[in-house]
Amino acid sequence: MKGIKILERLIATIPVVLGIAIIVFLFMRLTPGDPVDIMMGKAGMVTEAEIEALQREFNLNEPLHVQLFLFFKGLLAGDLGNSMARGVPVTKLIKDTLPATIELAGGALIFALIIALPIGIISAVKQNSYIDKAAMAVSFVGISMPAFWLGIVLIILFSVNLNLLPSQSRLSHMINLQHITGFYIIDSILTGNMPALINALKHLFLPSITLGASMAAIIARVMRSSMLEVLKQDYVMLARAKGLSKWMVVIKHCIKNAMMPTITVVGMQVGVLLGGNMIVESVFGWPGLGRLVVDAIFNRDYPLVQGVVMFYAIIFVLANFTVDVIYTYINPKIEL
Amino acid sequence: MLNVKNLKTIFPTDRGIVKAVDGVDFSLKHGEIVGLVGESGSGKSMTMLSILRLVPPPGRVDNGEIIFEGKNLGDASPREMMRIRGKEIAMIFQDPMTTLNPVFKIGEQIRESMRIHGLFKENEVFFRDLFKKKQKAKEYNRAIELMKEVGIPAPHLRYNDYPHQFSGGMQQRALIAIALACEPKLLLADEPTTALDVTIQAQILELLKKVNKIHRTSIILVTHDLAVAAEFCHEIAVMYAGKIVERGPVDKVIENPKHPYTKGLLASIPKITKVKKKIKAIPGNVPDLAGLDKTGCAFFDRCDEVVPRCKEVEIPMEEVRPGEFVRCIHYTSKGVRASG
Ligand SMILES: Nc1ncnc2c1ncn2[C@@H]1O[C@H](COP(=O)(O)OP(=O)(O)O)[C@@H](O)[C@H]1O
Numbered sequence: 001m002k003g004i005k006i007l008e009r010l011i012a013t014i015p016v017v018l019g020i021a022i023i024v025f026l027f028m029r030l031t032p033g034d035p036v037d038i039m040m041g042k043a044g045m046v047t048e049a050e051i052e053a054l055q056r057e058f059n060l061n062e063p064l065h066v067q068l069f070l071f072f073k074g075l076l077a078g079d080l081g082n083s084m085a086r087g088v089p090v091t092k093l094i095k096d097t098l099p100a101t102i103e104l105a106g107g108a109l110i111f112a113l114i115i116a117l118p119i120g121i122i123s124a125v126k127q128n129s130y131i132d133k134a135a136m137a138v139s140f141v142g143i144s145m146p147a148f149w150l151g152i153v154l155i156i157l158f159s160v161n162l163n164l165l166p167s168q169s170r171l172s173h174m175i176n177l178q179h180i181t182g183f184y185i186i187d188s189i190l191t192g193n194m195p196a197l198i199n200a201l202k203h204l205f206l207p208s209i210t211l212g213a214s215m216a217a218i219i220a221r222v223m224r225s226s227m228l229e230v231l232k233q234d235y236v237m238l239a240r241a242k243g244l245s246k247w248m249v250v251i252k253h254c255i256k257n258a259m260m261p262t263i264t265v266v267g268m269q270v271g272v273l274l275g276g277n278m279i280v281e282s283v284f285g286w287p288g289l290g291r292l293v294v295d296a297i298f299n300r301d302y303p304l305v306q307g308v309v310m311f312y313a314i315i316f317v318l319a320n321f322t323v324d325v326i327y328t329y330i331n332p333k334i335e336l
Numbered sequence: 337m338l339n340v341k342n343l344k345t346i347f348p349t350d351r352g353i354v355k356a357v358d359g360v361d362f363s364l365k366h367g368e369i370v371g372l373v374g375e376s377g378s379g380k381s382m383t384m385l386s387i388l389r390l391v392p393p394p395g396r397v398d399n400g401e402i403i404f405e406g407k408n409l410g411d412a413s414p415r416e417m418m419r420i421r422g423k424e425i426a427m428i429f430q431d432p433m434t435t436l437n438p439v440f441k442i443g444e445q446i447r448e449s450m451r452i453h454g455l456f457k458e459n460e461v462f463f464r465d466l467f468k469k470k471q472k473a474k475e476y477n478r479a480i481e482l483m484k485e486v487g488i489p490a491p492h493l494r495y496n497d498y499p500h501q502f503s504g505g506m507q508q509r510a511l512i513a514i515a516l517a518c519e520p521k522l523l524l525a526d527e528p529t530t531a532l533d534v535t536i537q538a539q540i541l542e543l544l545k546k547v548n549k550i551h552r553t554s555i556i557l558v559t560h561d562l563a564v565a566a567e568f569c570h571e572i573a574v575m576y577a578g579k580i581v582e583r584g585p586v587d588k589v590i591e592n593p594k595h596p597y598t599k600g601l602l603a604s605i606p607k608i609t610k611v612k613k614k615i616k617a618i619p620g621n622v623p624d625l626a627g628l629d630k631t632g633c634a635f636f637d638r639c640d641e642v643v644p645r646c647k648e649v650e651i652p653m654e655e656v657r658p659g660e661f662v663r664c665i666h667y668t669s670k671g672v673r674a675s676g
C-alpha cells in the first residue's frame with residue numbers, strides 16, 4: 001500500500017523534472033541575441049571552429065521545436081551532450097566525479113548530524129544553562145563563518161602546523177586502490193585494503209568538517225528550537241507520570257517528534273551539500289562535481305554546465321521526495 | 337492512604353510569585369473518591385502535579401507534606417518517585433487529544449508503563465529470552481484486556497492505531513487504560529471529562545466508578561462541575577484561588593453549603609426539576625494570582641456576604657462539625673454564625 005503510494009509520488013516528480021529540463025533548454029535559446037555569443041561570452045577569442053562545434057552540439061540550425069525534440073530525445077537516452085573542452089560525454093564526466101562529491105557530502109552530513117543533534121537536544125533540555133549559551137554562541141559563529149576561510153584555517157592548523165592530516169585530493173599517491181564503485185571508503189572495505197581505508201578517511205576529514213560546519217550549526221539550532229517546543233507538550237508530562245526518567249522521556253518520546261523540522265532542513269541542505277561545494281572542493285583539491293563545474297565555467301564549456309545544472313536540479317527534486325517519504329515514517333498523521 | 341498538609345506550590349514570574357497552591361490540606365482513605373472542585377485557574381491541576389512531584393519548572397513545591405501510604409513524598413528520591421509514578425499513583429490528564437504521543441501506537445503507549453515497572457518481568461536465565469518474547473506477549477495480552485475493560489471496541493485492531501485515528505472519547509478511554517495498566521492504588525483524574533460531550537462524559541464517569549468498585553482504587557476527581565462531583569464522590573473539597581475554602585462529606589456540602597463560594601457554585605447548577613428557579617452565575621472573575629499577596633479572603637470582591645474584616649485578618653480553616661471544614665470569616669471560632 002505504502003509502496004504503491006511512494007511509487008506514485010516518484011512518478012509525480014517526472015513533470016517537475018521535465019519542467020526543469022524545458023527551462024534549462026529555453027534559458028540559453030530564448031535569451032535575446034545570438035545564442036553562440038551568449039554561450040561563449042563576447043570577450044572570449046572564439047574561433048570559427050568552436051562556433052561551428054557549438055552550433056552542431058545544440059542543433060542551433062534547426063527550428064526550435066526540432067531542437068526541443070532532439071534535446072528530450074537525448075535526455076531520455078541519458079545523453080546530456082559532449083563536453084566541448086574535453087570531448088567526452090557529459091554523463092561520463094558526471095558519473096566519474098559524482099562518487100567523490102557524494103563521499104564528501106556524506107562525510108559532511110555525518111559530521112554535522114553527530115555534532116548537531118546531541119548539541120541541539122542537550123541545549124533544549126538544559127535551556128539557558130551555560131552549556132546552552134556556549135553551544136548557541138558557537139553555532140552562531142558556525143553559521144556566519146565562510147567555508148573557504150574555515151577550510152584554510154583548518155589546513156594551516158592541522159596540515160601545515162601540526163602535520164596531522166592531509167589537505168589535498170582523496171588519496172595519497174603511494175597508496176594503491178582498486179577502483180570498483182568510485183567511493184574510496186567502500187572500495188577499500190570491499191578489497192580489504194586497510195591502509196587505503198585509513199588514508200581515505202584522513203583525506204575526508206578536513207573537507208567534511210569544512211563543508212559540514214555551517215550545516216551543523218543550522219541543524220543544532222533547528223533541533224534545539226523544535227525540541228523546546230516538544231518538551232512543552234502534554235505527552236511529555238504523561239510519559240513522566242508513567243514513571244520514565246527525564247532523559248528517557250527525551251530519548252523515547254521527544255526526539256522522534258522533534259526530528260520533523262530537522263529533517264526538512266537536512267533535506268534542503270543535502271541539495272546545498274551536493275551543489276554548493278564548489279568552494280570546498282576547490283580549497284581541498286577534491287576531484288568532484290563542484291570542481292568540474294568550476295572548470296567548465298572557466299572553460300566556457302556550455303554543454304557541461306548545462307548538463308550539470310540539469311543534474312543538480314534532479315538531485316534537489318529527489319532530496320525533496322526523500323524527505324517527504326521519511327516524514328511518513330516518522331509522523332503517522334502525514335500521508336503521501 | 338493520602339494525607340496532604342499545608343501544600344504550597346509557587347511559580348516565580350516577572351510579576352511576582354504566583355501562589356498556585358496556597359496551603360492545601362486534605363486526606364483520602366482507601367477506596368474513597370474525593371472531588372476537587374473549583375473554577376479553572378484555581379490550582380487543581382497544580383495540586384495533582386505537586387502530589388506526583390511533577391510541577392513544571394520554574395514552578396516548585398515550596399512547602400507542605402504529602403504522606404502517601406505512610407511515606408512522605410517530599411523526602412522521596414527521584415528514583416523512588418519514578419517507582420511510585422504510574423505504579424502506585426497514576427494520573428489521567430485533562431486533554432486526551434494532546435496527552436497521547438502522536439507518533440506511537442495506542443497499544444504501545446498502554447504497554448509502556450507495564451514495561452517501565454517490570455510488571456511481567458521474567459526471572460530469566462541470562463540471554464535465554466533476549467528479546468523478551470514472553471514478557472512482551474503478557475504485556476500485549478494485558479493491554480488488550482485493559483482496552484476491553486475501558487470499552488475500546490475491537491482492541492486487537494485498535495492496538496495498532498495511532499492517536500489521531502481515535503475519537504476524543506476513545507482517546508480518553510485509552511488514557512484511562514494507560515493509568516490503570518499497573519493497577520495503581522491512587523488515581524488522580526484531572527478533569528477527565530471536560531473535553532468530551534455529555535453522553536460520553538457519563539460513560540467515562542461510570543467507568544471510573546466501576547474501577548473504584550472493582551479494584552478499590554482511591555480516586556481524586558478534579559472537576560469544575562459541582563454537579564459531577566456531587567453525584568460521584570464521597571467527599572468534596574472546594575478550591576478557590578489556590579486555597580480549599582470548604583471540605584466535607586458530599587451530602588453535607590451539597591445540602592448545607594457554608595462558604596458563599598460553594599453556595600454560588602450550587603446556585604449556578606441548572607436543575608431540571610425546578611424549572612422556575614433561576615440559574616445564577618457568580619459575578620466577577622477568578623482573581624489574578626500574581627497580584628494576590630494580600631491578607632484575607634480572595635473571594636471578598638465577589639462575595640455577597642462580605643464584611644470589612646474579610647480583608648483584614650488571615651482566615652483559618654475551621655472544623656465546624658467533625659469532618660466538615662470551612663474557611664470563612666463567618667465560621668471562625670470567634671465569630672461562628674448564630675444560624676450556622
Ligand atoms: N507556567 C506557569 N507560570 C506561572 N503561573 C502558572 C503556570 N502554570 C500555572 N500557573 C498558575 O497556577 C494557577 C493554577 O493553575 P492550574 O492548577 O492549572 O488551575 P486549574 O487546574 O484549577 O485550572 C493558574 O491560575 C496560574 O496562575
Ligand SMILES: [Mg+2]
Nearest residue numbers: 380381430526
Ligand atoms: Mg487544570
